[in-house]
Amino acid sequence: MLESPTSLIKPPKLGDSQADLMNAVQAALPSGVILLSPVEKGDASPFHLIDLDQDKKDEAVIFYYDAIKNTGIQGLIFIKINGIWHLDQTFSGLGIELYDLQFADVTGDGRLEIIAGYANGVLEKGLNIYEWQEGNIETLFDTAYSKFVVDDLNQDGLNEITILLVNRGVSAAVTTHLYKQNEFIALDDMLLDEFGSYENVTSGFVTNERRGLVLDIQVGAHAAYTEVLLLENNQLQKASDEMENLTWKDYPVHSEDTDLDGIIEIGKLIPPVGFENESYATTPYITGYYQWIGNDELKLKLQRFYEYQKGFYFEFPKEWNSLLTIERSDNEQEISFVTILGGDLVFDVISIPVEEWESNENMFELGRNNKYVFATSVVNSELNMYFHLL
Structure with a gap:
């Protein structure tokens, strides 16, 4: 064992x-x-x-x-x-x-x-x-529980504890509890998708003024979405009836405050221009992070390209949004970010096995892990800062 x-x-x-x-x-x-x-x-x-x-x-x-x-x-x-x-x-x-x-x-006594x-x-x-x-x-x-969060969802100055309990294929529910008169009472509960796999549950500000519960849910091999719940008058409700459609993606992406503005962003996967007909497994997705801005609208805040197998990500400067696509070498050693119109190279990341790396004047080292040295052939020190090791 x-x-x-x-x-x-x-x-x-x-x-x-x-x-x-x-x-x-x-x-x-x-x-x-x-x-x-x-x-x-x-x-x-x-x-x-x-x-x-x-x-x-x-x-x-x-x-x-x-x-x-x-x-x-x-x-x-x-x-x-x-x-x-x-x-x-x-x-x-x-x-x-x-x-x-x-x-x-969670009792409001300051301890x-x-x-x-x-x-x-x-x-x-x-x-x-x-x-x-x-x-x-x-x-x-x-x-009993599957996941939980502690947060002041209704912003009344007291923390609630919200419990997600999932019995896959049978039931799924989220319940918010408040400590009152020396016991925890259930303020409200909501039934959720019992066939979903709840990959990530977090809470915090979901707009400039509202706090909420954010659930990233996988519902199939190539299907996932994000749900946002609010606590209104001590009752749980969906932030938008269209949230599932707005956030639909091929794989789950963990929601988080990616731009450090204090507001949770929702991740979506964007096939780069030219890869619309590629299979799920071979598509080099760009991950876009969106803020819910009320009603049925999401606003793109930033984009990243993740290379999980090699161990890095590259965050797009804001001015790149929707202007670039991705090219990759046949051996997938090189990822290039090029303009959609014209195919001009803007930046690249070349992954070279550590034992094969030889420093030369044509490449600048961005970083390394125990397997790869990551380098670029583009001379632009301002762009180097957007490269990050995982």
Whole structure:
């Protein structure tokens, strides 16, 4: 059997200032346990220093799994007293992997709660919310989940927690919960496409003024779209009935704030001019990122060309939008950006295996990874900055 990713994680080497924390943790743990890091975040460190009670002093939160006793995940909270770490509280969760972990104020009391998602297999995940005060810890909420976000979607100054729960081919629903009168209540829920694979769920500003929930959904081998949900008068609603048609694409693209303006953009795949009749597999798509500007309209904000296999992307300067297309060499070693009218070369990226690279005056090195040196034959230092390694 393959080992889980978390079973391969080893405690990091801590600096001298944190060596006492490591000693305190080792003294509190049973022998042979596995320290856990959140799988979804890819964070290699199982040590979480966070000011839970907002007193300007960090607490330490650690999770572990005892594969011998198989008692489920255990959590530990350490506090520092007179410069020495002490175990304050322990708590439990069902599962063998720590899948998600966030610290956020979801009760409105100014303190941070521990929001932990546990996995007991690929499709079985449970979410727990813990409230800690020195000397006491309480489980406020637990539910099955597929993905979740914490955000103030209705912008009333209080965070909600929104849960997506998918049973592929049977049901899919999103529910927004608010902590009120010492319990989490469901403000509203919405049924979604039960046949969709929800590749990415995020939240934030979706216009200059509105926050929303953004879901990137794959519905077939060559079909995907993005849905945007708003919380209006504590009711979930689609930002546009036409959003599915507006955002339809051949493959899913993760929505994100690509231009760092504070607003989430929606990704779409654009076949370059000249590739309209190419197969899905051989089309060198340009990825366009669009902002929803209300009603049934999207505005193009920027474009990128991704070369995932080789490990780079090139972001188009804004003045390039809709003016260029792509050419590539037969061996796909060279990607060229050329004008649609005239086919004039504007920029190129040449991927050369590291062992074959020989610097010469006809090419400028843009960057390299462990497999390739990336170079250009175009002398234009202003364009070099648009090249990025993945």
